[in-house]
Amino acid sequence: MxxxxxxxxxxxxxxxxxxxxxxxxxxxxxxxxxxxxxxxxxxxxxxxxxxxxxxxxxxxxxxxxxxxxxxxxxxxxxxxxxxxxxxxxxxxxxxxxxxxxxxxxxxxxxxxxxxxxxxxxxxxxxxxxxxxxxxxxxxxxxxQxxxxxxxxxxxxxxxxxxxxxxxxxxxxxxxxxxxxxKGANLSKEDKETYAEIEKQLSEYYTQFSNHILADEESYITYIDSSQIGGLPESYIKSASGIAKENGEEGKFAITNTRSSMDPFLTYSTNRELREKVWKTYYSRGNNGDENDNNELILNILKLRDQRVALLGYDNYAQWRLQDRMAKNPENAMNLMKAVWPSALARVEEEVNDMEQLAKKEGENISIQPWDYRFYMEKVRKEKYDLDSEEVKQYLELNNLRKAIFYVAGELFNFNFEPVSTDSVPVFHPDVKVWEVTNKTNGEIVGLWYLDPYARPGKRSGAWATTYRSKSELMGNYPVLASNNSNFVKPADGEPTLVSWDDAETFFHEFGHALHFLSADIKYPTLNGGVRDYTEFQSQLLERWLSTDAVINKFLKHYKTGEPMPAQLVQKIKKASTFNQGFATTEFLASALMDMIYHTTDPEQIKDVQEFEKNKLKELGMPEEIPMRHRSTQFGHVFSGEGYATGYYGYLWADVLTSDAAEAFAEAPNGFYDKQVANKLVKYLFAPRNAEDPAEAYKKFRGRDATIDALMRDRGFPIPQK
CATH class of the missing domain: 1.10.1370.40 (Neurolysin; domain 3)
Incomplete structure (x- = not known):
């Protein structure tokens, strides 16, 4: 149903x-x-x-x-x-x-x-x-x-x-x-009020989402050949193709999406252009025009507060978290605040390293947000002799797809074979389909659809979904799972090369797909998930990207076919905690603001920009880094209910991820240990929401997860108990 x-x-x-x-x-x-x-x-x-x-x-x-x-x-x-x-x-x-x-x-x-x-x-x-x-x-x-x-x-x-x-x-x-x-115990009058609030929120959510999409589609920065200094050849070819498609032949297009913005800010030597591209991207939903989201945020917060007040809750976060692993906003905030100081301290070190390097190059500057990625990459090269562009030569999309299939075969006993789109229809020529079967008995598990490339009308980011989920009650039909990415489509005949971060995201979203495909539940309701737990399985799968088997078999140079050199692998592993200050801080700032918005009386929030600015200042947010999702573009939180007061869940899940990864690291056969893999599937993937997540994790690990492994993973000091 x-x-x-x-x-x-x-x-x-x-x-x-x-x-x-x-x-x-x-x-x-x-x-x-x-x-x-x-x-x-x-x-x-x-x-x-x-x-x-x-x-x-x-x-x-x-x-x-x-x-x-x-x-x-x-x-x-x-x-x-x-x-x-x-x-x-x-x-x-x-x-x-x-x-x-x-x-x-x-x-x-x-x-x-x-x-x-x-x-x-x-x-x-x-x-x-x-x-x-x-x-x-x-x-x-x-x-009702x-x-x-x-x-x-x-x-x-x-x-x-x-x-x-x-x-x-x-x-x-x-x-x-x-x-x-949802208010089933309310009086008739309160139910009517509740329904009206739901109706109004439904308008605001989609307006918010469509405003972001409109700003992403409307703002494109065009540059000429004198402004492409530092940009990788693959990026230049792709940007040229996009410009041509938009009637600007001879120019290069930087679209207003993360997949285009990130590499531009990382490699462009033109500081003025970096600033322009950065400001365009981080101004989405905040341009004072018909797509401005500031007023919508105020309206959404007020209506959410009114709705949960009908149910007797002090704030939206209190209502929302009651069925999550965290149980209440205090527990979620305590976890974030335990990690926050270490992240800030690391940012201070990173900024100092960048400013020293800039000074050495004759640039006496203070690092600004549009400088961070650029100088971060320079520091990476100097400290670890690691060039992200060199790494990308070994991260070709088709090889990464083969890698995730290999991991699925080793851990889940799944086999993937391509299916003709003549027999299985698709909604766009870019979409491809694979049949998923059990390697042992050949039984069909389901289908896996992949829609890899960015295009107008496609929402940003990466996500997984199902067209049909597993349920014994509904007939145990084959699962129809889908992964969707926004890789920049290469020029004709060129490979799709991605960054290490994007490769991790590809593994991450495939983890969601494996969660769908491996489900073994009876009733449809059990296919749901606890928000601060459902990211755990996907985040855990990211770890297999850096396993020796994947590196040696699938991370091959796109031209020569040679595997990634051992020396480069060592550099990647040595630099694994590099830039954790930036990564952790930009994420946590968004997660903390999400919780602050929903534990604050909305009547106290008069101006979204001022509120965001003041609260980040109270938190000690470094000026060199923005929130990963500034308020007016925070679709996770304001374009629906799914992640509202739930963005912390990625960190909560990462505590489980780091702890579970150590279970594999400690096993006799490491990340491909069959005994641990079987427990992983049995207790953490197959049950979906058929069992309380905390109890399921205990069955897998034999104990509760602790924060220690997470702090070790990020190179942060472990808090004293």
């Missing part, structure tokens, strides 16, 4: 606008919709191989709205049938029925997700505006259905008296808690 949390997630992607229609048009619109619904491929059960796959080759934007409306109508009918069942509520007639409901809408939202994340357009965003209030109302009709909730509550209360089998018990508890957190 389409669980409420998923419904709300999609609601948060949608704009809200007035949908009043003239009475005389209603009948005509309904007839038109019925005609469109008939045979609507977006509603149809999936056909083809692998027990059905999405008909991406038949997607049409004009089919989306009628499909959503029909799917909502169908799901609400199913909900009413469950709610009005006159039989005594049981797990079977209430929970199972609820889990199975909404399958039509599940399929529709697979296509919706593609239009939203991979193929956005002005036409799609207009449809978002029309659908937003409808989807918000639909979500509220489920979460009194009869439905009372049936769920009856099953839940009975399970507290007489425990159900383990997976049933957890499923009931998760569903009940989800309803409770």
């Amino acid at each position: 389409l669980k409420i949390s998923i419904t709300v997630m999609f609601t948060s992607l949608l704009l809200f606008t007035s949908c009043k229609q003239e009475t005389e048009n209603t009948k005509t619109e309904e007839m038109h919709r019925e005609k469109q619904e008939s045979g609507n491929v977006l509603l149809s059960e999936w056909k083809g191989p692998y027990q059905g796959v999405p008909a991406f080759n038949m997607m049409k934007l004009e089919l989306l709205k009628p499909a959503v409306l029909s799917g909502i109508e169908s799901h609400l009918k199913e909900i009413e049938e469950i709610a009005n069942n006159t039989e005594e509520p049981t797990f079977e007639n209430t929970i199972i029925a609820f889990e199975k409901s909404g399958q039509d809408l599940d399929r529709v939202f697979t296509y919706y997700g593609i239009y939203s994340s991979n193929l956005s357009s002005p036409e799609f965003r207009e449809i978002q505006k029309e659908l937003s209030p409808i989807i918000s109302d639909y979500s509220s009709k489920i979460s 259905n009194e009869k439905l909730f009372q049936r769920i509550k009856t099953v839940y209360n009975a399970s507290q008296q007489t425990a159900l089998p383990k997976e049933q018990q957890r499923t009931v508890a998760l569903i009940y808690q989800n309803f409770e957190m």
Whole structure:
């Protein structure tokens, strides 16, 4: 079924606008919709191989709205049938029925997700505006259905008296808690207020997201051949191709995305241009125009606070973290503050090193944010004789893909074979598909889709998703998992070479895909995840990039095919804690601000820019570094609910990651030790959310995780207990 949390997630992607229609048009619109619904491929059960796959080759934007409306109508009918069942509520007639409901809408939202994340357009965003209030109302009709909730509550209360089998018990508890957190226990009047707040937030979330996308698409910096000093040849060729596509042949385009900005700031010798590119990127959502996000942030914070006040909570963070591993904002803040001082101290050392090097080169400057990457790279070369551009020659995308397949084979016993897009449709020519099977018995596990390159209309960053998840209840269909990146597409005939950081991100997102593919659960609700735990599995997989097997087999020079020299490998490992001041501080600043925003009375925040500036100053934020995500572009937090007060979760998960990595390091066969790998899959990947994460980790490690391994990994002193 389409669980409420998923419904709300999609609601948060949608704009809200007035949908009043003239009475005389209603009948005509309904007839038109019925005609469109008939045979609507977006509603149809999936056909083809692998027990059905999405008909991406038949997607049409004009089919989306009628499909959503029909799917909502169908799901609400199913909900009413469950709610009005006159039989005594049981797990079977209430929970199972609820889990199975909404399958039509599940399929529709697979296509919706593609239009939203991979193929956005002005036409799609207009449809978002029309659908937003409808989807918000639909979500509220489920979460606030009194009869439905009372049936769920009856099953839940009975399970507290007489425990159900383990997976049933957890499923009931998760569903009940989800309803409770969404206001199911509120009075009728408060429920109406809650629903109105949800509706308004759905507008703000998608406006926020679309504003960032608009600024990324609208601002392109064009330079000429006299301004490309220091830039790698691969970057120059790609920038030339992008400029040509945009009608600026003979020039070079720096797009307003991280994948374009990062390498430019790292290598460009033109300080004035670095400043311009930096300011353009970090001003997204803060340009005082129609895409400005400052007012939206204030509105979002106020509405979130009002909503949780209805439920009796002091602040949004208190409400949000109750079902996370951290349990409350105090625990999350304590972890961040334990790491923060060491990160600041390291930044001071890094800045001193950079300024000394600049002085030695005759540049008597104070390091500014647009200088940090540039001089950081120079220091890396001087201290470790390590050139990031040299490393990139060994990080070719196809070889990295083979590497992640190898790791999946060794740890998960998976095999990957390419599938023709003639038999499995894709939504863009860049997308490729692989069949995933069990190496031992050949059984099909699922499909893996890869959409690797940046393009207009595709949201920034990297992410993983599923088009179909594993569930015994729903038939154990093959999992359909997807990874999405924003690598800069190379010129024709050129390889895709990526940085070490981007290679780690590629492994990271594949870790999410493996989490989907290895799932072994019975009920759909258990496919969900605890936010500060779900990044653990993906962060852990990053560690295999630097294992000897991957380096020796797959990190080969893109021209010669020669493996990465041992001397270069040693330099990389020796420099593993280099730049941890920058990396940790820019992340933690965002995570701390996320928590500060949501534990502060919104009435005290009058101006977002001033609030951000003052709070960072109180934290002792170095002027040489910005937050990784400044407030007006912090999509994790303000374009939906998923990561709001949850950005700390990457650090929380990294505590588990570092601790678990040491379990492999201590094993007889290291990171490919079969015994530890089997425990990894059994306890930390396959159960998904079928078990409490803290208990699952104890089963894997034999104890709780400690912060010590994290501090060792980053080269920071271990806090005294």
